[in-house]
Amino acid sequence: MNNFDYKQPADVAEAIKSKNDHTGNMFIAGGTNLIDLWKYNLVHPNSLIDTSLLGELSEITLLENNGIRLGATVKNADTAYHPIIEDKYPLLSKAILAGASAQIRNMASNGGNLLQRTRCYYFYDSDVPCNKRVPGSGCPAKNGYNRMHAILGASEDCIAVFPSDMCVALSALNATVNIQGSASKRVVPIGDFHRLPGNTPEIDNVLKSDEVITSIDLPEKGFSKNxxxxxxxxxxxxxxxxxxxxxxxxxxxxxxxxxxxxxxxxxxxxxxxxxxxxxxxxxxxxxxxxxxxxxxxxxxxxxxxxxxxxxxxxxxxxxxxxxxxxxxxxxxxxxxxxx
Incomplete structure (x- = not known):
């Protein structure tokens, strides 16, 4: 692991500005996936911009349309055990609790869950080719050991899968992702947030380099009965x-x-x-x-x-x-x- 700077921004705008100061700067909230990538020598942050202390991202709130807003830095465990989620969106609660371990759920953030990288063995092995790490280098999984890999939506360039449990439930619930950038804000349906690999498998989602997830919105209908x-x-x-x-x-x-x-x-x-x-x-x-x-x-x-x-x-x-x-x-x- 390399040496790095650590910054605590006062608000989202400052966090985005700090990240844009250097191409090697990265956001950190729970860090559960980032630390893995770092240990495997796949990322080398110049500076970590800590968003976990931003109050505006750390709340679960009711919306005027009777839906609910999940702050991006709210921990997975706090989301799963929140009374409103357990009562109105039990599908989401069960999906989160099916993921990782209790210790990781206590650290992992909602926004980070959406941004986690694939768990493909070849992606994590820097000694072998991988189009997600080095575009154009090849996909050894296609003819290699691919037991965990995709059966739908794959391409000649990548057959990896997205590992999240939480996002599967968010997809079924028609959640939307709130994003803030340097100059504007936008809302992306969860079904449009993640990308299929095509010929650019290194691009996992539609988040731009100067943007951050601020929250996730759930609609009123939670399908709590069936x-x-x-x-x-x-x-x-x-x-x-x-x-x-x-x-x-x-x-x-x-x-x-x-x-x-x-x-x-x-x-x-x-x-x-x-x-x-x-x-x-x-x-x-x-x-x-x-x-x-x-x-x-x-x-x-x-x-x-x-x-x-x-x-x-x-x-x-x-x-x-x-x-x-x-x-x-x-x-x-x-x-x-x-x-």
């Missing part, structure tokens, strides 16, 4: 998803009036299929219909050898999670069930 989060992984504690599914349903009897299904662990971003969700509308909430929806979601799925099993695993997970959403009490308390 929801489920399922994370399938190699071990129950502190493991990234092979496949994860966030399902939110609005039911009238056993008829689905609205469906949201977001998939994690399968692509460069949380994956949703509007076509599949529309297919489920006004249909009975049955295993057969969830199976048909899964086929729509996975119609373009492609394995790369070691991860071929993910296609069947994802289909079974979508079906199982849809049925679990009919009775949320069937889920284990505090965390998503694992296979």
């Amino acid at each position: 929801y489920a989060y399922l994370k399938l992984r190699d071990r129950h504690s502190y493991a990234f998803a092979l496949v994860s599914v966030a399902t939110a349903l609005e039911l009238e009897g056993n008829t689905i009036k609205e469906a949201r299904i977001a998939i994690g662990g399968v692509a460069h971003k949380p994956w949703r299929s509007i076509e599949a969700e529309q297919f489920l509308c006004n249909k009975e909430a049955t295993e057969e219909n969830f199976s048909a929806a899964a086929d729509i979601i996975l119609q373009a799925a492609q394995g790369y050898g070691h991860n071929d099993f993910k296609i069947k695993l994802a289909k079974n997970a979508i079906i199982r999670n849809g049925l679990m959403a009919l009775n949320p009490s069937s889920q284990l308390p505090g965390a998503a069930p694992s296979a």
Whole structure:
């Protein structure tokens, strides 16, 4: 690790200005992913701009439209256990609690969760090529050990996956991301925030170099009656998803009036299929219909050898999670069930 300066800005504007002073300056809030990248010699910050002490980013507040605003530096644990989140947005609470470990959730920030880098083995190994680290150098995962890798939305240049659990639930809930830059502010739907790799896999999201995430907004509808989060992984504690599914349903009897299904662990971003969700509308909430929806979601799925099993695993997970959403009490308390 290299020597670095440390700065505590007074507000967001000063934080952005401090970051723009040098191309090697970086924001830090919880630092749980940044420290990993640093230890593996993948980043070398010139100066750390600490946003964790900015009060304007550290609150959870109600909005006039009856939604809720999650400050970017609020810790994941504080978000998951917040009474309003547990009551109105339990899908988000369960997704957060399925991620990482209790110690990491106590440090990790909401904004940082959106910005974490891929956990591809080749990305973290600076001795091998990786298009995300060095554009144009190649993607050894395609013909290498790719068990954890993408089955949807991949490209010839990258088959890595985005590791967040929180963002899968945010996608199902239609959250929006509030961003502040040097000259303006903007709002980006969560579905548009992360990018598919294409031929520029080194660009993970739409955040510009002079911008910072200030908060995340949740709409009023939280699907608190019928929801489920399922994370399938190699071990129950502190493991990234092979496949994860966030399902939110609005039911009238056993008829689905609205469906949201977001998939994690399968692509460069949380994956949703509007076509599949529309297919489920006004249909009975049955295993057969969830199976048909899964086929729509996975119609373009492609394995790369070691991860071929993910296609069947994802289909079974979508079906199982849809049925679990009919009775949320069937889920284990505090965390998503694992296979």
